Amino acid sequence: MSAESIKSFASLETPGYVGFANLPNQVHRKSVKKGFEFTLMVVGESGLGKSTLVDSLFDTDIYPERIVPSAGEKTKQTVKVEASTVEIEEKGVKLRLTVVDTPGYGDGIDNTDSFRAIIQYIDDQFERFLRDESGLNRRNITDNRVHCCFYFISPFGHGLKPLDIEFMKQLHNKVNIVPVIAKSDALTKKEILRLKMKIMEEIENNGIKIYALPDCDSDEDEFYKEKIRQLKEAVPFAVCGANTLIEVKGRKVRGRLYPWGVVEVENPEHNDFIKLRSMLVTHMQDMQDVTQEFHYENYRSERLAKGAPIPKRTTSLPDYEKTNGNMESISEKDRILMEKEAELQRIQAELEKIQAQMQQKAS
Numbered sequence: 001m002s003a004e005s006i007k008s009f010a011s012l013e014t015p016g017y018v019g020f021a022n023l024p025n026q027v028h029r030k031s032v033k034k035g036f037e038f039t040l041m042v043v044g045e046s047g048l049g050k051s052t053l054v055d056s057l058f059d060t061d062i063y064p065e066r067i068v069p070s071a072g073e074k075t076k077q078t079v080k081v082e083a084s085t086v087e088i089e090e091k092g093v094k095l096r097l098t099v100v101d102t103p104g105y106g107d108g109i110d111n112t113d114s115f116r117a118i119i120q121y122i123d124d125q126f127e128r129f130l131r132d133e134s135g136l137n138r139r140n141i142t143d144n145r146v147h148c149c150f151y152f153i154s155p156f157g158h159g160l161k162p163l164d165i166e167f168m169k170q171l172h173n174k175v176n177i178v179p180v181i182a183k184s185d186a187l188t189k190k191e192i193l194r195l196k197m198k199i200m201e202e203i204e205n206n207g208i209k210i211y212a213l214p215d216c217d218s219d220e221d222e223f224y225k226e227k228i229r230q231l232k233e234a235v236p237f238a239v240c241g242a243n244t245l246i247e248v249k250g251r252k253v254r255g256r257l258y259p260w261g262v263v264e265v266e267n268p269e270h271n272d273f274i275k276l277r278s279m280l281v282t283h284m285q286d287m288q289d290v291t292q293e294f295h296y297e298n299y300r301s302e303r304l305a306k307g308a309p310i311p312k313r314t315t316s317l318p319d320y321e322k323t324n325g326n327m328e329s330i331s332e333k334d335r336i337l338m339e340k341e342a343e344l345q346r347i348q349a350e351l352e353k354i355q356a357q358m359q360q361k362a363s
């Protein structure tokens with residue numbers, strides 16, 4: 001990993017380079033051929049720069065189109081959840097990226113309902129995966145589960161708002177939360193440091209579990225260890241986005257032009273944009289693993305404990321049992337599918353038996 005990791009991190013710091021070509025370092029060749037699936041959810045009050053940042057991150061116009069509500073509409077607005085998917089290819093590596101936007105979040109006078117639609121969306125994707133997993137075509141499941149959630153924090157407050165704390169508390173067992181300080185060009189370096197410390201303190205005091213970057217192996221090279229240390233230290237990432245290219249000393253850079261100078265999006269001295277992008281690209285696989293092993297498992301076991309029935313599969317195949325072993329008239333492909341189907345039915349029956357036993361114990 002070491003030589004590759006040096007190359008990956010070095011190239012991720014190249015302006016204008018997204019870095020998906022580094023994905024083969026993380027995934028099996030088979031899934032690279034098939035394409036890598038990743039879903040990023042973006043949450044935060046409107047106007048914090050979410051769409052600008054996401055478009056800057058992937059160097060493309062992928063943010064879901066939206067209609068900006070009028071001031072009057074805002075008071076009665078409920079949260080919507082909108083997904084849009086694009087396929088991006090870089091050096092032969094395909095990424096099927098879905099961005100999930102949550103317009104209306106935090107915009108109402110009463111925000112108690114702000115989480116319901118978001119939680120429902122995340123659970124619906126788990127449910128869909130659960131159903132597909134117990135289906136016949138398990139090898140080709142499209143993974144639409146939400147692997148990461150960028151949570152945008154206002155740079156103008158003195159830390160987290162009650163809404164921020166409540167959101168993270170309700171969602172931290174369902175999704176990998178990555179907190180970001182929006183529009184960090186509004187703050188001085190000292191103010192950013194102070195705000196970061198305050199936010200981390202509040203996250204800890206409220207028992208919130210944000211996405212934790214995994215520790216390095218002890219035999220990892222020093223360059224890689226140092227990069228990971230810098231990424232960990234940068235949380236919550238203080239970012240700045242822009243849709244315009246500006247000329248600075250003969251170079252075209254993504255930036256924001258002010259009367260006193262240019263804030264360069266991809267300049268690590270100016271903000272944490274590059275760090276956030278490196279973190280995302282180098283940890284996509286880890287975030288998927290955490291989603292599978294922690295968040296999805298949580299959902300599955302809670303669902304089993306509640307005793308809700310596992311979704312039944314439907315099939316148009318003839319019933320294996322009813323053939324009485326006379327399989328000659330059936331094609332090889334159908335025969336294999338039918339055997340699989342019978343096996344799955346057996347597993348499903350077992351699961352239902354376990355559910356019934358658990359329900360009996362609970363009552």
Ligand code: GDP
Pocket residue numbers: 045046047048049050051052053182183184185186239240241242256
């Ligand atoms: P969203 O509603 O959260 O998606 O916000 P938008 O991306 O639509 O941005 C809202 C406004 O803020 C636009 O005028 C952007 O140009 C501006 N904006 C976006 N990102 C930044 C940033 O990093 N710094 C500053 N100062 N303004 C930004």
